[in-house]
Amino acid sequence: MSPTATLLISCSNQSGLVAKIANFIYANGGNIIHADQHTDFTAGLFLTRIEWQLDGFNLPREFITPAFRAIAQPLQANWQLHFSNTVPRLAIWVSKQDHCLFDLIWRQKAKEFNAEISLIISNHPDLRVVAEQFGIDFHHLPMTKENKSTQEAQQLELLQHYKIDLVVLAKYMQIVSTEFITNFPKIINIHHSFLPAFIGASPYHQAYERGVKIIGATAHYVTPELDAGPIIEQDVARVSHRDDVAVFIREGKDLERLVLARAVRLHLENRVLVYGNRTVVFE
């Protein structure tokens, strides 16, 4: 299987965009294997994802960026270029619960997504044993109100040291500061509710109190406003009066595993494009 290049592009809607981008690939002999576009007429935005095989593409890899910049600049487009054989590096942040961590590790081993899990950070020591079981570096950084900014500085240093591309909050249960997000904005969180219902702590208890008949989970990019970042994926499960909070939590774990894993995979396959506070997911 040939490695591929993927362009994710957004720009103000104008005619000829598809033609210009397709011509660029075609003119250089590229074989497109996925192309999808979306126009948000309310926002006046054109968004596209285009993926082509590098084998047979006449432009050497290092010239693609300058060549496409010449096309993108007059369009005032935002764009990213990714190569499928550059393996992204993940840091997974956890607290005490292991279900999302185990699930991500299993999927990575099963090659459901293409990434290296380079680092696990936790504010508790409990999951060190899992990290060791799978030979992944583990750093225990306990968090208190007092030490938060020094610990976040430490976290940031670790991300740099390990050359991390994406942080996955796999039930990290801590609020990440605005300052941290500004420094490292590529963070996906799993929230254990169907957002925007039940923002904040103990969403399953809140859901039980409200007497809902359906519970949910939401994977989103982290932004300074709590649980309000762009949603990547959501899913739900039916509950009944027979189900108490413990059942909500048990069923919720399955949702969290699935929803977080899908969001991480979609991100790693460069299928997610953020604009404003929303996402386009090119499936």
Next chain:
Amino acid sequence: MSPTATLLISCSNQSGLVAKIANFIYANGGNIIHADQHTDFTAGLFLTRIEWQLDGFNLPREFITPAFRAIAQPLQANWQLHFSNTVPRLAIWVSKQDHCLFDLIWRQKAKEFNAEISLIISNHPDLRVVAEQFGIDFHHLPMTKENKSTQEAQQLELLQHYKIDLVVLAKYMQIVSTEFITNFPKIINIHHSFLPAFIGASPYHQAYERGVKIIGATAHYVTPELDAGPIIEQDVARVSHRDDVAVFIREGKDLERLVLARAVRLHLENRVLVYGNRTVVFE
């Protein structure tokens, strides 16, 4: 098919409850066709639904209430008795949208539930034509801030005149006053969101703004606090970045029709028991 009697009972949890109630039916020769119980250990409550055939039941219908009262009183139980051949009478309240109205009328004609639709009330004249098409009385009661209390008095009078058992707000789009609810508490509403997300006006617009990947609808009993009453039924549908508000509304209509119809049917089959702000749905 024999007519049936149904008891809905809630009382504080204590041993022997199932035996006492089952013995009452058995001792009088009743053939139970549905029995279900639920214990909410947090609330310390026992809740049950029991339905039996009246053919062959030795106790004449008019003596069931006094006979069961003798059992229920020492248990300090709340209970309701319903007979399947007493046909409940519905009033459907609408505004301008016809999808839930059409759907309820079609289901009533298809005998999906056992009730008479006796009355349609609207604050707009638009749906009079539907009422006439199906031969249902229609009353147009325009609502303004100024006339609300006189119009609600008029609504109450109509409910009494038509001997209405249940009011269904089928996209009525008006807030019912606390005073009205106190006088007539049997009201089911369909809210066009997955409550408690997007309470109040324009939930589909709110949902679109938030960039959700799933939309929902919620049927609930109406209480004085807006969109906060006990939930009977909810359902959801997946949406994507391709779907604008108009699509949310179109897909939402299907959800609203299904969720409201299920809630009305469950209520009319005496399968819903409210306690606190939650429901037990004996399916």
Next chain:
Amino acid sequence: MSPTATLLISCSNQSGLVAKIANFIYANGGNIIHADQHTDFTAGLFLTRIEWQLDGFNLPREFITPAFRAIAQPLQANWQLHFSNTVPRLAIWVSKQDHCLFDLIWRQKAKEFNAEISLIISNHPDLRVVAEQFGIDFHHLPMTKENKSTQEAQQLELLQHYKIDLVVLAKYMQIVSTEFITNFPKIINIHHSFLPAFIGASPYHQAYERGVKIIGATAHYVTPELDAGPIIEQDVARVSHRDDVAVFIREGKDLERLVLARAVRLHLENRVLVYGNRTVVFE
């Protein structure tokens, strides 16, 4: 809102396809509002849907076909061209059940899809009253083993007379002959099971016998082999041991309404492309 043109194209996969098609639209000043492509690598097929506004498009409507033929021919492409302001004409075929018929009529009136319901054909007289209620021509053509071929000739004549573009079998409950399908292949059927489970008669009874926990419905194009045509849409609902065949049928009606309506809308919006025995649905 400007009228639009839509091209549905399939051809063997080769490089430059997106560029060639996009250039054709762009060169003539077209503003693309939807473009989606799919490559089936197993079949070696490229499939695309492209929709653009006719306002501002420099090529007069009658010249689009010859102009695009010049592009398509060297590619050996199969293609269709549709204009959004050409309103397709539907014939709905029913038997005795009215739920899908009512639903399609309601959706057409609610403008959920752009089509005229010109004709209702039934092998029973029962639903004439619905046709009359909504002012739609109704033809009663009873079917027996003996008269099948003459009645089908009559049906074909009616389709020609009414200039019908699409036949919707809305619970028609009769098998359409291979000869008929050859003469008029644009037929969508709703089958009341999750195909390929429970092909043929009484699928809900079959499903109940098998003890399934989920029932389904399938909308598909009709082909000579019974219930084996290309699937457009499917959906499912959960059932439990409490649900008997009557409940399967009641819940199934909701599925049938939704699934058939979605399939009809997708077809009418020219979003469905058939190849082999499968469909691409450009949503």
Next chain:
Amino acid sequence: MSPTATLLISCSNQSGLVAKIANFIYANGGNIIHADQHTDFTAGLFLTRIEWQLDGFNLPREFITPAFRAIAQPLQANWQLHFSNTVPRLAIWVSKQDHCLFDLIWRQKAKEFNAEISLIISNHPDLRVVAEQFGIDFHHLPMTKENKSTQEAQQLELLQHYKIDLVVLAKYMQIVSTEFITNFPKIINIHHSFLPAFIGASPYHQAYERGVKIIGATAHYVTPELDAGPIIEQDVARVSHRDDVAVFIREGKDLERLVLARAVRLHLENRVLVYGNRTVVFE
């Protein structure tokens, strides 16, 4: 939390059943924490599950069976009695795929169900490493046409040696002989399709060929007829034309994990009652 006793009872429908069973518990001072009954009117069968706390129950554990036999015999009832603090012992049979195995182990460790995983049997050596990682005995029994009956004898011996209560076929990919099933009938299998669609080998390939829009998984008890045993649980996931067989398989793994885990949990909580070829699931 007090240990509990659970009775699962089925007998021909007759009046007084609920009363008789409830009286038995009540008369001995039992505190019922779950009671549910179902009547299958077509089959003329009454089925019930009743669970009560052993603390405070006056009848010593060893006398419950003879005492209840005196009640059950005149009713000609089939019944089972289970105690919550008798921990069932599982054997998990696998082939090469690890997703269901990992999932069951994780859930057992997370106490989602109450059982000991005592034994893993496989026809391939690949998953020995997983067994060792979690300290579970592993037996490699390669299967060929020739050695099948001797290997099955060996399997049976292992089940006896390890005092196994339930065999879980977690993607075992082998057909178990009728003789084996007769000797050890407590077997749950996960089939990777929405049965009865796509019975037998390569269901995802079959599903892809058929062009379905939804795939499924089914957990069922194993009976001599292939993939035709009583269904415990099913679930489905939506697929699109973009998804090839590899995606069907990836999405299917999530379904298989969830559906098998739910079925195993329901069985271990004594919530599943089989009659004919169907199940009642007392949730």
